[in-house]
Amino acid sequence: MSQVQIIPFKTEHRSAVVRILTAIGWAEQYVTAAAENAVTFSQNPETLAAYAAQLNGEVVGFIYVKYAAWNQLTQIEGLAVDPAHHRKGVALALVRQAEAFAREKQARGIYVDTPTTNQRGRAFYEAAGYLFGYIMPRYYEDQLDGVTYQKFFTG
């Protein structure tokens, strides 16, 4: 099996974000916003980071994260993997890289919000060692709650 490679996200990877999120089925406005975020996050290394995952030279996934100094927490703001390459450990490799960035920043931990209906995402975060934090009612839409998963680096 080919090895996942994690590399810094570059502006030229923008089209891969569009391809991946379109394949997942996201609406165009969310796809465009995520592609712009990935580029912006790759250009502000002080508090932001973005990475791409490659399999055989093809970008098959991405992650972008933000470190906040005020509470010393890092937030995963975007994570997705090409459906053609799910369950190959791509997301896990991306999340571990994001955690390494957080630790470099001396963050206390890392967290992520996702819709409560995102069973695949929730199963993934639980498998990656994240703990259920709380439900935020109406976080995404009036009819769509958010759920936060957290991983603290120290007890």
Ligand SMILES: CC(C)(COP(=O)(O)OP(=O)(O)OC[C@H]1O[C@@H](n2cnc3c(N)ncnc32)[C@H](O)[C@@H]1OP(=O)(O)O)[C@@H](O)C(=O)NCCC(=O)NCCS
């Ligand atoms: C969630 C997502 C990022 C997972 O990506 P992935 O590369 O397939 O995940 P991995 O291969 O690293 O999975 C690691 C482990 O997580 C768990 N997991 C991942 N996907 C799962 C699923 N669909 N159902 C149950 N468990 C799952 C498994 O334990 C898996 O290990 P295994 O394959 O050895 O059983 C991917 O499904 C995706 O892009 N979904 C759409 C976008 C999204 O939901 N992003 C996250 C929320 S912000």
